Amino acid sequence: MLQKDISGLPVVDEDGDLVGMLTEGDFLRRREVGTERRRAEWLEFLLGPGRIAEEYVHASGRKVEEVMTRDTVTVSEDDTLETVVELMERRRIKRVPVIRRDGKMIGIVSRANLLHALVSLARKDQTLAGDDAAIRRRILDAFAKQPWAPQVNVVVKDGVAELWGTIMDERERQACVVVAENAAGVRRVHDHLVWVEPMSGMAFPSPEDAKKRPTPISTVTAIA
Amino acid sequence: MQVRDVMTGNVISVKADESIVRAASHAAERHQRIAGRR
Numbered sequence: 219m220l221q222k223d224i225s226g227l228p229v230v231d232e233d234g235d236l237v238g239m240l241t242e243g244d245f246l247r248r249r250e251v252g253t254e255r256r257r258a259e260w261l262e263f264l265l266g267p268g269r270i271a272e273e274y275v276h277a278s279g280r281k282v283e284e285v286m287t288r289d290t291v292t293v294s295e296d297d298t299l300e301t302v303v304e305l306m307e308r309r310r311i312k313r314v315p316v317i318r319r320d321g322k323m324i325g326i327v328s329r330a331n332l333l334h335a336l337v338s339l340a341r342k343d344q345t346l347a348g349d350d351a352a353i354r355r356r357i358l359d360a361f362a363k364q365p366w367a368p369q370v371n372v373v374v375k376d377g378v379a380e381l382w383g384t385i386m387d388e389r390e391r392q393a394c395v396v397v398a399e400n401a402a403g404v405r406r407v408h409d410h411l412v413w414v415e416p417m418s419g420m421a422f423p424s425p426e427d428a429k430k431r432p433t434p435i436s437t438v439t440a441i442a
Numbered sequence: 443m444q445v446r447d448v449m450t451g452n453v454i455s456v457k458a459d460e461s462i463v464r465a466a467s468h469a470a471e472r473h474q475r476i477a478g479r480r
Contacts, residue, residue: 227469228455237458240465282465283458295446302445316449325449335448351447358451371450 228315228323229286236315236323238286245285249278292317295324299335302327331371334382334410338373350374353403360397370394370411377405384421388413391424 226241247254254277262270279285291305292315302314306329313328354374361367368390370383379398385391391411398407409424422428456465 224454224466224469227465228453229458230455231458236455240456240462280461281458282456282460282462285462286458293445295444295449297445299443299445299448315453316445323453323455325445325451326453327445327449331448331450335443339443354447369450369452371448373448 226313226328228290228326229282230323234323235321236290236292236317238283238288239290239313239315240282240286241312244276244287247273247277254278290315292323293327294319299332303332330382334371334373334380338375338380349403350376353377353379353401356401356403357398360401361394364393364397366390366393367397368394368411372398374404377403378408379404379406380408380410382410383412385411385413386416388422 226239228236229238229240231237255273257265275284291309291311293302293305295316295318305314306312313326315323316325316327318324351374354372357372357374357379361370361372368383368385370381373380373382379401381394381398385394391409391413394411395407395409398404409426411424413422413424414420415422454469456469460468
């Protein structure tokens, strides 16, 4: 998780149905590093042995199902972003799995996805054009056909495509822009892809974004 | 806007009965594989 910069993973059972989420937060209270929850004896007495035993499993468990967070809330792809934000605020969560009608997980919407949408919308105050969803689909389909393509998120507004995500090779940047430019209906492409240099872990913004802030923007080196 | 307009698809998941170390390792491998395939 640290190597690949994965902060949260959906957990599924043998049938592929979502049963929980495993996040960085689940590893904060761990016996190995001495951060398990400690309380006064009188408080533990009040809480009862069941609750204390449950916390012990969470802090000391070795299997995913013992450590993961259950009671996972989900959304459908038809839900509005307002619904997602309300859920995130109410449950204090950073990501919500997206579930299809048959119960299978088809994606995840995170705070980063919302920020991508917000930034794109903030730049133009017009409403989403009817064809934008189709353009976005065409761009994503074009990326799916490319063997070299990184995982790119695309936001389209009035025919202007914005590319977000991480690339591991700077040469992928121009190729990603070309893929988007070649999709029918695209008037302009904005590149927000961040290049992470694999050896050093340094992250560099796109030339377009670099004009707005100094490079590099950060390192992604994890602190054990 | 709707969830489908912004969500990330092709999500990596882990199995509930895996050990946490193996699950994290498998997730990293799948991440690498997907990145290589796409």
